[in-house]
Amino acid sequence: MTRVATLLLLAPALLVLGISFLLPLARLIGMSLSSPAGALAPYLELLGDDVYRKVFWNTSLFAVVVTAVTLAIGWPTAFALTRLRAGPKTLLFAAVLMPLWISVLVRTFSWMLLLETNGPINRGLLDAGIVEAPLSLLFNHTGVMIGMVHVLLPYAVLPIYAALIRIDPALLRASEGLGAKRSTTFWRVLLPLSAQGVTTAATFVFLLSLGFFITPALLGGPSNITLSMLIETFVNERLNWALAGAASVLLLAVTLVFVAAAGRSVQIARITEVR
Amino acid sequence: MTAVRFAGISKTFGDIVALQPTDLDVASGQFLTLLGPSGSGKTTLLNICAGYLAPSAGCVIVGDKDVTRIPARARNMGMVFQNYALFPHMTVFENVAYGLRVRRIDRAEIERRVTDTLAMVQLGGFGDRAITRLSGGQQQRVALARAMVIEPDILLMDEPLGALDRQLRKDVQLEIRRLHIARPRTTIYVTHDQEEALVMSDRIAVMRAGRIVQAGSGRDLYERPLDVFVARFLGESNLIPGIVASLDDGTAGLRVDGLTKPIEGRATQGLCLHQPAFALIRPESVRPIADGIQATVVERVYLGEIIALRLRLPNAQELWCRRFAAEIPDSPTQAIGWDRAAVSILPELSPEERNQVLC
Amino acid sequence: MAGRVALSTFAALVGAFLVLPILAVIPAAFNASSFIRLPPEAWSVRWWSVFFADPSWRRALFTSLQVATLACGLSVILGTAAALGIARLGGRTRQIALAVFVGPVIVPVIVLAVALYSLARSAGLVGTVTMLAIAHTMLALPYVALNVGVSLAALDPRLAMAATGLGASPARVFRTITLPLIMPGVIGGAVFAFVTSFDEVVLSVFLAGPQVKTLPVRIWEEIRVEYTPLVAVAATIMIGLALAAAAASRLLQRRAA
Numbered sequence: 053m054t055r056v057a058t059l060l061l062l063a064p065a066l067l068v069l070g071i072s073f074l075l076p077l078a079r080l081i082g083m084s085l086s087s088p089a090g091a092l093a094p095y096l097e098l099l100g101d102d103v104y105r106k107v108f109w110n111t112s113l114f115a116v117v118v119t120a121v122t123l124a125i126g127w128p129t130a131f132a133l134t135r136l137r138a139g140p141k142t143l144l145f146a147a148v149l150m151p152l153w154i155s156v157l158v159r160t161f162s163w164m165l166l167l168e169t170n171g172p173i174n175r176g177l178l179d180a181g182i183v184e185a186p187l188s189l190l191f192n193h194t195g196v197m198i199g200m201v202h203v204l205l206p207y208a209v210l211p212i213y214a215a216l217i218r219i220d221p222a223l224l225r226a227s228e229g230l231g232a233k234r235s236t237t238f239w240r241v242l243l244p245l246s247a248q249g250v251t252t253a254a255t256f257v258f259l260l261s262l263g264f265f266i267t268p269a270l271l272g273g274p275s276n277i278t279l280s281m282l283i284e285t286f287v288n289e290r291l292n293w294a295l296a297g298a299a300s301v302l303l304l305a306v307t308l309v310f311v312a313a314a315g316r317s318v319q320i321a322r323i324t325e326v327r
Numbered sequence: 328m329t330a331v332r333f334a335g336i337s338k339t340f341g342d343i344v345a346l347q348p349t350d351l352d353v354a355s356g357q358f359l360t361l362l363g364p365s366g367s368g369k370t371t372l373l374n375i376c377a378g379y380l381a382p383s384a385g386c387v388i389v390g391d392k393d394v395t396r397i398p399a400r401a402r403n404m405g406m407v408f409q410n411y412a413l414f415p416h417m418t419v420f421e422n423v424a425y426g427l428r429v430r431r432i433d434r435a436e437i438e439r440r441v442t443d444t445l446a447m448v449q450l451g452g453f454g455d456r457a458i459t460r461l462s463g464g465q466q467q468r469v470a471l472a473r474a475m476v477i478e479p480d481i482l483l484m485d486e487p488l489g490a491l492d493r494q495l496r497k498d499v500q501l502e503i504r505r506l507h508i509a510r511p512r513t514t515i516y517v518t519h520d521q522e523e524a525l526v527m528s529d530r531i532a533v534m535r536a537g538r539i540v541q542a543g544s545g546r547d548l549y550e551r552p553l554d555v556f557v558a559r560f561l562g563e564s565n566l567i568p569g570i571v572a573s574l575d576d577g578t579a580g581l582r583v584d585g586l587t588k589p590i591e592g593r594a595t596q597g598l599c600l601h602q603p604a605f606a607l608i609r610p611e612s613v614r615p616i617a618d619g620i621q622a623t624v625v626e627r628v629y630l631g632e633i634i635a636l637r638l639r640l641p642n643a644q645e646l647w648c649r650r651f652a653a654e655i656p657d658s659p660t661q662a663i664g665w666d667r668a669a670v671s672i673l674p675e676l677s678p679e680e681r682n683q684v685l686c
Numbered sequence: 687m688a689g690r691v692a693l694s695t696f697a698a699l700v701g702a703f704l705v706l707p708i709l710a711v712i713p714a715a716f717n718a719s720s721f722i723r724l725p726p727e728a729w730s731v732r733w734w735s736v737f738f739a740d741p742s743w744r745r746a747l748f749t750s751l752q753v754a755t756l757a758c759g760l761s762v763i764l765g766t767a768a769a770l771g772i773a774r775l776g777g778r779t780r781q782i783a784l785a786v787f788v789g790p791v792i793v794p795v796i797v798l799a800v801a802l803y804s805l806a807r808s809a810g811l812v813g814t815v816t817m818l819a820i821a822h823t824m825l826a827l828p829y830v831a832l833n834v835g836v837s838l839a840a841l842d843p844r845l846a847m848a849a850t851g852l853g854a855s856p857a858r859v860f861r862t863i864t865l866p867l868i869m870p871g872v873i874g875g876a877v878f879a880f881v882t883s884f885d886e887v888v889l890s891v892f893l894a895g896p897q898v899k900t901l902p903v904r905i906w907e908e909i910r911v912e913y914t915p916l917v918a919v920a921a922t923i924m925i926g927l928a929l930a931a932a933a934a935s936r937l938l939q940r941r942a943a
Contacts, residue, residue, distance in 0.1 A: 398850075
C-alpha cells in the first residue's frame with residue numbers, strides 16, 4: 053500500500069521530467085549519432101575542424117579565467133561576510149543575493165548600457181581626463197569578461213561562505229593559542245579548511261561559464277563565439293541537428309566529468325538552501 | 328479497561344535480533360513497567376504494541392481482539408513520547424484536542440473533555456499557550472493530557488521523564504502514580520531507571536538483550552531476583568562468587584574460596600551442583616554479629632542516619648554494609664554476619680537466558 | 687583596525703559592483719529622448735505609455751505572467767509531492783531519484799533548450815503556452831523538490847507518529863501536521879519557481895513562436911536590433927517584479943513559520 057503511495061507521489065513529477073528532460077536528451081544524443089555521414093561523423097567534424105576547435109579553446113579559456121577572477125573576488129567577499137557586524141553584513145548579503153533574482157538578460161543589458169562608447173563609464177573617464185579616447189569595452193573580450201564575472205560572482209561567494217561558517221571558530225583560536233601569527237592562521241588553517249567550498253564554487257562557476265549563451269552573445273564581438281552560441285547557430289542557421297546534438301553531447305560530457313570529479317552535486321542543493 | 332497479551336512477539340532487523348520471542352500479560356488496569364538498559368528491546372516491544380512496528384512473529388491481543396494486523400491509527404492507544412512530540416504550530420488546547428477532532432467529537436464535548444483533562448494534569452487555564460512557551464515539565468504534562476483525553480484502551484509511555492531534572496522527575500513520578508490510582512488504566516511504561524520503576528509500577532518486567540528476564544512486583548524482583556543481572560539492576564547488592572556445594576529442598580550452600588563455612592541461602596531456580604553461582608546479600612542485611620566473620624573496615628561513608636561501610640573479608644572479598652549509625656561502633660575491624668533468610672544463591676544467568684534447563 | 691577598514695571598504699565596493707549596474711537600467715527607462723542616455727538628459731515617462739499601449743509588448747508581459755503562474759503552480763504541486771515521495775525512498779533508489787531531479791540543474795541550459803526544441807518541433811508544439819509552461823516547470827521543479835525536501839528532513843518524524851497514534855489518516859497527517867510545518871519551504875519554492883519562469887531566457891527563446899513570446903524573448907529580439915528606452919522599461923518591469931517577489935517571499939515565509 054505505501055509503495056503505491058510513494059509511486060503516486062513521484063509519478064507526476066517524473067512524467068513531466070521524463071517528457072521534458074529525459075526523453076529530449078535521449079533523442080538529442082540519438083540525433084547526434086544519426087548523421088547520414090556516419091554515427092561519429094559530427095563528432096569527428098567538431099573535433100577536427102580548426103574553427104570549431106578554436107571555439108572550444110576560447111570557451112574553455114574564458115571559463116578558466118572567469119573562474120579565477122570570480123574566485124579571487126569571491127573568496128574575500130565570503131570572508132568579509134563572516135567578519136562583518138550585523139548591519140553591514142545584512143547589506144552585503146542582500147547585495148550578493150539580489151542579482152540572483154534578476155534575469156541574466158537584464159543583468160547583461162545593464163552592462164550593454166554602461167559599457168558603450170558613449171555610456172556613463174566612458175563619459176566619466178573622459179570627463180575626468182583619465183583617458184583621451186573612449187575605451188572599447190563592448191563587443192570584445194573585456195565586455196564579456198566584465199559581464200560574466202558580474203553574473204557569476206554570487207555563485208562563487210555562496211558556497212565559499214557556506215564552507216567558511218562551518219569552520220569551528222575554536223580551531224582558529226587554537227591556532228592562535230599555539231602562537232601562530234594572524235597570517236599563519238589564515239594560510240595554514242582557514243584557507244585549507246575552506247577548500248571544499250572553493251572547489252564547489254570553482255566547479256559551479258566553471259560549468260556555468262562553459263554553457264554561457266546570453267552574456268557572450270550580447271556583450272561579445274565576432275571573436276567571442278562560445279560553444280553554446282555555436283550550438284545555437286547549428287540549430288537556427290544551419291539546421292544541422294547532428295552537429296548541434298554532437299556539440300551538446302560534448303558540452304554535457306565535459307560538464308558531467310567535472311561534476312563527478314568535484315563529487316559535490318549535493319552542494320547544488322545547498323545553494324538553494326542559502327537562499 | 329482492557330488487558331494486553333503479547334504472545335510469541337519477536338522482532339528482527341536484518342541480522343539484528345531486537346526482541347526474542349516474548350510472552351507477556353498485562354492485566355486490565357495494571358501499571359506495568361518495562362525496565363532495562365538501552366538495547367534491551369523495551370522500546371521495540373512498546374512500539375509493536377502501539378502499532379508503529381510490525382512484529383516479525385507473534386501476536387498482540389488487546390482485550391479479546393487480535394490487533395497485530397491493525398494499523399496504529401485504529402488501535403485507540405495513547406502514547407507519550409520521549410521528547411513529547413507536541414505539535415509546535417498548535418496551542419496547548421489544539422494539541423490535546425487533536426485526537427478528539429480526529430474522532431469527530433462535537434465541539435462542546437471537546438471543550439469539556441480538554442478542559443477537564445488539563446485540570447487533571449494541573450494545567451488548567453493553559454489552553455491558549457503556545458507550545459514553545461512551556462517549560463519541559465509543562466510540555467510533558469500536555470503530552471500526557473493529549474494521550475489520556477481520548478480515553479485510550481491502553482496508555483503507553485516511552486521514557487517520558489528522561490529530559491526533566493531530578494527533582495521535577497521525582498515530582499512527576501508521584502503525580503503519574505496518583506493519577507493512575509485515581510483512574511486506573513492499563514499502562515505500559517518504559518524506563519531504564521529502577522527507582523522510577525519501583526515508585527510507579529504495579530508490576531515490573533526486567534528486560535535484557537531482547538528478552539524478559541524476570542517479571543513480578545517490585546518486591547518480588549528485589550527480594551527474589553532470578554539472576555545476577557536482575558539483582559544488580561534493582562537496588563544495591565553484594566554478590567559473592569563461589570561454587571554450589573549443596574542443593575537441597577529450597578536451600579543451597581555456596582563454597583567460597585577463603586571462607587571456612589559455605590554461605591547458605593535460599594536456592595534460586597537454575598542452580599547446578601558444583602557449578603559457579605553467586606550469593607546475594609543486600610547491604611542492609613549485613614550486620615554486626617558477636618561471633619561473626621572478622622572483617623576490616625576499608626571505607627566508611629557517612630549518609631546521615633545511615634552509615635555505609637566497605638568491608639574486606641579474610642579472603643579479600645569486599646562487602647558493603649548499610650546500617651543505622653547507632654549500630655556501628657567506630658573501630659577498624661568489625662565482626663559481621665547475616666541471616667540465612669536474607670541470602671539468595673543465584674546463577675549468573677537464568678536458565679532461560681542460558682537456553683538450558685537441566686544441569 | 688586597518689584590516690577592518692580595508693575589509694569594510696572592500697565589501698562596500700563589491701556590494702556596489704553587484705547592485706549598481708543592475709539599477710542602471712531603471713533611469714534608462716525614463717529617458718525623454720528615443721535613445722538611451724545614462725543619466726538621462728531629460729526625464730519622462732512617455733516610454734512607459736508606449737509600452738502599455740503597444741499590443742505586442744502587452745501580450746508578451748501577459749504571456750510571461752501566464753506561463754509563470756502555470757509553471758509555479760505545476761512545480762509546487764509536483765515538486766512537493768515528489769519531495770514527499772523521495773523522503774520515503776531509501777538507499778540506491780533515492781540516489782537515483784535525486785540524480786534525475788538534479789539533472790535539469792546540472793545540464794547546461796543550451797543543451798536542455800536544443801533538446802526540448804527538437805522534440806517540440808516534431809510534436810508541433812513550438813510557440814505554445816503549454817510547451818513554455820512545461821519547459822519552465824522542468825527548470826523549477828528540482829528547486830522546489832529540493833527546497834521542500836530540506837524542510838521535510840528538518841521535521842521531527844515523531845510528530846507524524848504522534849498524530850497517527852491519535853487516529854489520524856495519512857491524508858489528515860499531511861494536511862494538519864506536515865504541510866503547515868513545511869509551508870515556509872513550499873512558499874520559498876513557489877516564489878522562486880515563479881521568478882525563475884518569469885526571468886527565463888534561453889529555453890523561452892527557442893520555444894517561442896510568432897504569437898506566443900514571453901517578455902524576456904521580446905527584449906532579446908529588440909536588443910539585437912536597436913534599443914530604445916522601451917526595452918529599458920521592459921527590463922525595469924522585470925527588475926520590479928523580481929524584487930517584489932523576493933520581498934513577498936520573505937514576508938510570507940515569516941508569517942507561515
